[in-house]
Amino acid sequence: MGTDSRERMVRSAAYLFRERGYSGTGFRDVIAHSGAPRGSIYHHFPGGKVQLAEEAVRYAGEFLNMGIEAATQGEDAASAVDAFVGWWRQVLIRSEFRAGCPVVAVTVESHDDAPQLSKAAAAVFDRWEDTLATGLGNAGVPDERAARLARLIVAAVEGATVLCRAHRDVRPLDDVVAELKELTRAAAESG
Amino acid sequence: MGTDSRERMVRSAAYLFRERGYSGTGFRDVIAHSGAPRGSIYHHFPGGKVQLAEEAVRYAGEFLNMGIEAATQGEDAASAVDAFVGWWRQVLIRSEFRAGCPVVAVTVESHDDAPQLSKAAAAVFDRWEDTLATGLGNAGVPDERAARLARLIVAAVEGATVLCRAHRDVRPLDDVVAELKELTRAAAESG
DNA sequence: GTCTATACGAAGATAGAC
DNA sequence: GTCTATCTTCGTATAGAC
Secondary structure, eight states: OTHHHHHHHHHHHHHHHHHHTTTTOOHHHHHHHHOOOGGGHHHHOTTHHHHHHHHHHHHHHHHHHHHHHHHTOSSOHHHHHHHHHHHHHHHHHHTTTOOOOHHHHHHHTOOSSOHHHHHHHHHHHHHHHHHHHHHHHHTTOOHHHHHHHHHHHHHHHHHHHHHHHHHTSSHHHHHHHHHHHHHHHHHHHHO | OTHHHHHHHHHHHHHHHHHHTTTTOOHHHHHHHHOOOGGGHHHHOTTHHHHHHHHHHHHHHHHHHHHHHHHTOSSOHHHHHHHHHHHHHHHHHHTTTOOOOHHHHHHHTOOSSOHHHHHHHHHHHHHHHHHHHHHHHHTTOOHHHHHHHHHHHHHHHHHHHHHHHHHTSSHHHHHHHHHHHHHHHHHHHHO
16 A cells, blocks of 8 residues: 555654744655655655645644544533643643644745645634534533634634743643633533 | 844844744845845854844844733723734734734744744743733732733734634634633623 | 855755666 | 656855955
């Protein structure tokens, strides 16, 4: 199965973007990290680096979304927050605060000449919000409120991961989560 | 006053980082944007690109902090949020969602070989939080809560700017701000 | 302070053989 | 699908003249 190296490249790109960003990650790095052969980059990705990045964004988006979906089956509203936050906590701590969110990294460096990247990123953020909102809905938060809360959660947690990387400490994330959980519980009870 | 081109380089670096990130911005671009002479880069910045970036982060941090300070003199708690958010709204809209926060950009791409950059970024985030927390305190929010709320505001607004860039729309920021304002007002009244 | 020239490696991308 | 060779442009950084 020769398509194996293709998948590894996408995964490696997502991994490396988290640490060094889009411009900071070259094919050189992706090849080295994935162990994929140099000669087949443009065979697998005729669209070059932009295509690779687009797929990496989607891959990361899908991957995390599955985690959120699995964890938002409960009826406790706060568990929806935990589901989303838990992943980032792990990423931050395991990488010793060297890694963050690849989707944020790509968004922040996106050019005009590659609008596919912002579009892919927007789709990922939307998907995360939808899944979270569904979880909040199951926990009793009214639909309209759930959508706005989900958006706040995504924004605040993504922002908090950046603060954590700067501080090399999880506390910003923990502080933010404490506020979010309180807010979420109140919203569920009032619904 | 020959130091003028030095300042312009720092400002240009901050400006360009917002759009293309740290790795995506070369000296080439900084020279072109600032109009500064090529030959004096390493005269002004012996530490090279890292030093330039460090100063750009500090410059952006100080600049925005002055804006927050000026706007948090009132007694309305929500105005402290507006002060911070207003700036990012302007940056996003005027750039047609091409520009974000340079401090976030640098943090997200920071290497192990230049820990000065994360440190400078952390100092900036802390300063913004402190100024915001003081504003919230003046509006009647208890000190401990004010600190946590300020941190949430910084994280959520920074995260929202990323969402706005992906969507090419201000709505994520507006949605997040609506929630933050409500939360802030409640905290001020309960204090 | 600013210039030119230059070093040297890496970037993304393409062509054509196998 | 993978290889090697190659193109062109760009990256940061340095040296030494002016």
